[in-house]
Amino acid sequence: MAAIFQGVGAAAPLSSSPSNSFDSNKSVFSPPRSFSVVRSDGIVNLNPKGRSAQRLISNAVATKADSPAASSSSKPGHELLLFEALQEGLEEEMERDPRVCVMGEDVGHYGGSYKVTKGLAKRFGDLRVLDTPIAENSFTGMGIGAAMTGLRPVIEGMNMGFLLLAFNQISNNCGMLHYTSGGQFTIPVVIRGPGGVGRQLGAEHSQRLESYFQSIPGIQMVACSTPYNAKGLMKAAIRSENPVILFEHVLLYNLKERIPDEDYICNLEEAEMVRPGEHVTILTYSRMRYHVMQAAKTLVNKGYDPEVIDIRSLKPFDLHTIGNSVKKTHRVLIVEECMRTGGIGASLTAAITENFNDYLDAPIMCLSSQDVPTPYAGTLEEVTVVQPAQIVTAVEQLCQ
């Protein structure tokens, strides 16, 4: 086991890892194969067998606002799947504030195409959980108008890609009206839906809209990746006075995790420390977090000590958490699912270069999806997104 930590080029021994809740980094990775891995079909199975991994991830919230949750051992908590966590968050907020309502296609009687709104219409009625006709631009605009006149709608795009039809409303009205009205009207909407590359869903159902929306002034964008942060971000987004776009991922809805029973939110503007390390900062979000963590296992076996941060807030970037990491490791690898051109990674690269150039020992590496419409064929689809092997290679290259 000691051999693992004679990292090539390691600046410091692993034992000097930061003193937050990760006291047992060593035990996490020894026997390397004991907990569940990201399977080749992309589904992560964090079942109770992977106790250590679970503890790692549920304690992954090292930021101030979330520290009560870090000691989730004080309360038993409850286990659920990611889509149930989203539903729980949504339901709790709807209980808490009668102005919170949902609108979207098939959110009501059908329970949502990914079951996030299951049971809500029965409980809250057809007007509060509104089944809309297939008219994204108009019902998004309707949600915005409702928000301007006192409600707090949660607008669902059945697939994020469908929100391309709502671009007019999201860009012009959602993002801008608070400003052009001189601050007179607020638009506390949450726009959410599943996106990302799925399982052979074809090009149009596999889009990553975060890259298109990121320039819109006046909106915030967050991406959830675990049941814990899914519920926390959902609640925070609903409570926020700003318009927030919450990106979910089609392949992550069945992730299982134990989350606290008590009320909690995740700060919208903060990133999440997944695994502290010393050698390299890996910035990622959404599904790629799991590819990164799988690569991290291999990397640790090879003697590297990567620091993994789930940036969570795609707009604005949490430059504090990111910056502190860069100052420590001096090497940055970004792993994202956006296209190479104009994605979140591109913006993040620019932001880091601008702010932390002096701390970098090597140019920032950014692994993104190919600038290709996602093919239907499984073999091709697999190579359009970043795979763990590529991440391992990139880190090795970066740490030479």
Add this chain to the structure above:
Amino acid sequence: MATAFSAPKLAAQPFNTISPTSQHKPLISPTAASPFLGSTRKLLRLSSSSQLNLRRRSSGSVFAVSDIVKEKKSTSIPSLLITKEEGLELYEDMVLGRAFEDMCAQMYYRGKMFGFVHLYNGQEAISTGFIKLLKQQDSVVSTYRDHVHALSKGVPARAVMSELFGKTTGCCRGQGGSMHMFSSEHNLIGGFAFIGEGIPVATGAAFSSKYRREVLKEADCDHVTLAFFGDGTCNNGQFFECLNMAALWKLPIVFVVENNLWAIGMSHLRATSDPQIYKKGPAFGMPGVHVDGMDVLKVREVAKEAIARARRGEGPTLVECETYRFRGHSLADPDELRDPTEKAHYAARDPITALKKYLIENNLSGEAELKAIDKKIDELLEDAVEFADESPLPPRSQLLENVFADPKGFGIGPDGRYRCEDPKFTEGTAHV
């Protein structure tokens, strides 16, 4: 020359046979009980391929307002459509709208305001006819041609003029401009630059009203929303999508089409397969009404019914107002395409002249009183311009305000503090 109240040509037919919307089998209309008032005038130059169906009134059918007017006039005690107070209010509002827009043109050419400025001259009857019937809590959603809607809704002329001058005392702090007039106090929800994008917002405001009544149990919430837009917008998807949703959920909204026959240089007839826009209402399950938009009293009668319908919870109405803009599309438009004869025809139907004639002929007011109103408005506008002139321009510090309702949205900077906590943030120079 025909004044606003001369009987339209079609009224020569017997009263009980006029029913243009019943050419098509009307969809189930929930208002079988209340007949709907509206004009039967056809569009100018439209080849009348449509023979009027001579059926007696069916649900959702339409009557000629002027016939109602004639009926009213023929009773032994002459009853007019308006009282003196109402008449003067309407007159003043229309004169304000006209004078304001004329002043805008002047100020634009003097370099006080910039960009795209779209003036409302000629269309005042619609704004006045509809908006003066609203309560403060009712909402109005407009387009880029929104100055006069703002004034009718109660936004002070000073605030609108300052906004046009880009001053910090403008109704949107100078951040919106001509095409983005907003007022939370007066429930004016825009001002939108792209056509059609305000209609869903209006639908949302109407949805809020229904939600308040039915979910939040505010039993007396009967706020109505008016959505104003033009003929060009009626070929846009958002229009149709919202007609559907509003009718589906019986939202308290009135869709008001200001059909001035031209979308910049595109004639309505060249852009639309069926130019009779009001017919598109019944296709979605709501009444469709056509009214002479150069006649404020006719517009007002139709508006009363449409707004009352919405307030009662019976759902939306589509009202097509035939009108005309005396000026070009915007101050940048040379307006060379429109036929001078057409312009002259509508100039003779100036809504302000028509109302003035009506007031005088019916002894509701006299020249002197009306001239006094004209003068009052002139003074008001001079004051508005002076106020706007003297108001300060927005300082740099205003730049980053109002981007987010919660400025934490700018995120956390490298030093761990929120960007909005940076002292330079309030100076407008913070790095965000």
